[in-house]
Amino acid sequence: MAPQDTGPAQVVLTASVARRYYLDGRSKVEIADEFGLSRFKVARLLDAARASGLVRIEIRHDGGIDVDLSARLRDAFGLQHAIVVDTPDDDLVSLREHVGRAAAGLLAEIITPQDVLGLAWARAVSAMARALRPLPGTPVVQLTGALSLPDGPDTSVDVVRDVAAASGGVAHCFYAPLTVSDAATARALRQQPEVARAFGQVPSVTRAVAGVGLWEPGQSTIHDAASEADRRALRELGVCADISGVFLSADGEPVPTELAERMITISVEEMRSIPEVVVLPYGIRKAPAARAALRSGLVGGIVTHTALARAVLDT
Amino acid sequence: MAPQDTGPAQVVLTASVARRYYLDGRSKVEIADEFGLSRFKVARLLDAARASGLVRIEIRHDGGIDVDLSARLRDAFGLQHAIVVDTPDDDLVSLREHVGRAAAGLLAEIITPQDVLGLAWARAVSAMARALRPLPGTPVVQLTGALSLPDGPDTSVDVVRDVAAASGGVAHCFYAPLTVSDAATARALRQQPEVARAFGQVPSVTRAVAGVGLWEPGQSTIHDAASEADRRALRELGVCADISGVFLSADGEPVPTELAERMITISVEEMRSIPEVVVLPYGIRKAPAARAALRSGLVGGIVTHTALARAVLDT
DNA sequence: GGATGCGGTGCTCAGATGAGCGCCGCGCTC
DNA sequence: GAGCGCGGCGCTCATCTGAGCACCGCATCC
16 A cells, blocks of 8 residues: 655655755755755755765775775874875785885975984885975984985985985985994994984974884894894783884883893884874784884874775784 | 876875765865865865766666667657667567567556556557556556457457456456448447447546557558458558557558548547556657657657667667 | 955854654444 | 554754865975
């Protein structure tokens, strides 16, 4: 006896109303007048149109950013910025390039002339530097000593100088290795005028960019450059991740290490005092390290890719 | 120097705001509070999201009705109802079934117990009757005499009786042919109590359903049943279409014919007095006839299919 | 150095909108 | 036939929203 839930004429009317409202931008009052309905009726038709799936609204970005994952990541860890690059790739070099490019975009967006930019060394940071377009004259501060990689063209010094050149700002850089053989040498190096001058700028740094290492072979340049004894020692201390020479346990607690004392880099306290540290993890295996970094509270921004973001969130 | 038009962080923010607004149904004020923005900023972000294509709204019905064409047809001809069945088919039998089913749905939707339903004979009307689900006890009035087709199981009488049975209402039907050999016989037949009783109900008919014929071979049961002389005579009078025995020129003007006087059917005036006549044209070739019917002003509703609707509108 | 224009922001105020409520008609039950 | 429950409708009133405007900072140009 009942006509079906909604008849065809109803469907057509609803669709017409929905079109006028959602696509033509008319007000419900106008539509009500036009169709000879009450504005309440129009509102109910529109509700029905939404509920029945006649009107479908989707939010999608085709510029290579997964906006949904980005927002979830940002909200899950209370971050200031999260960018998840949408790429099905799983080649590390390609991922790094994508993340670097997105980080360059983010930096260009959020950096103002009042900012002071700190850069740790990481291959992703180097990729970012290469993709960077001119910034408004921002000073750039080197946060870590240089690590000479056989395959890497850029050292931390190069990156800082390149970025400063692009920004037209001052480059606070120094020539020193990332790690030395004993704490005394490290302390001595930090006293060097050049190094001391750069590190003296750290308290004024407002944004920093760093990579994230996982304390496993091939997942951290620091790990790979360390001695077998250091590798084992840190593993036994429960080190899971490193951010610019700051070591973290799996749940994000800073882990004091003897190795850190032999490194030319910033301390946990210095890092914590930087208003926004942006990290650039990539590669699905680094999920535990990324999670540790996000849990540490040291990080205010992240640029990564879909697979890793999902892995971090699905825990 | 300018960062690109919108940076990645901006995109993520905009998408989050759009999600909250369009998908979660929050008000702009709530969103502004949540994100620490002014409500104006939220409104502008949403505008930008719409403009940039980040938010896409589409209105689509997957129930076999082309809502867009339906509405265009309704508006173009000022109809009360237009239903365009979305089918890529071009087989006449299949089209007729689809149109019939949709017409049954429309009828079930718009018929009330206060209505009086008139039915002309047409194969599509017969298809509709077969698809009809129970109606609220509506009286049904036969509007045309019977035409015996070799392949048609239903005559106009059958259709009326079936529909009345389904509705539980009274069937005002009669046994008489659609056309006879001379006007005097037709007049005499109309005086028959049974026939006169049915036609006496015509002024109270509030909705009628009829087919549309194109005055060409194979496009009108009346044409095909007519003598060669009649076919030629009407062609020379400029007859393009017929609706339930009412003949129309290509621009929808009623054409008085001698043939009409030999038919047991309603007059133009009677048809015009019916508040809503729903026609069921199908088959792309009938476009001129459908157009004529819609232009005539006699028609208040149409049920047809995509190809024909498009052909009618693209003129 | 001051005038000018432009993009981005948030204000006012009128008009649009939503939540909740009461009314009405219908079908069902007893 | 009276009572009941339900769904659809439109009202009120508080809130939300949009159009237009004024303001600010910045860059540009005489």
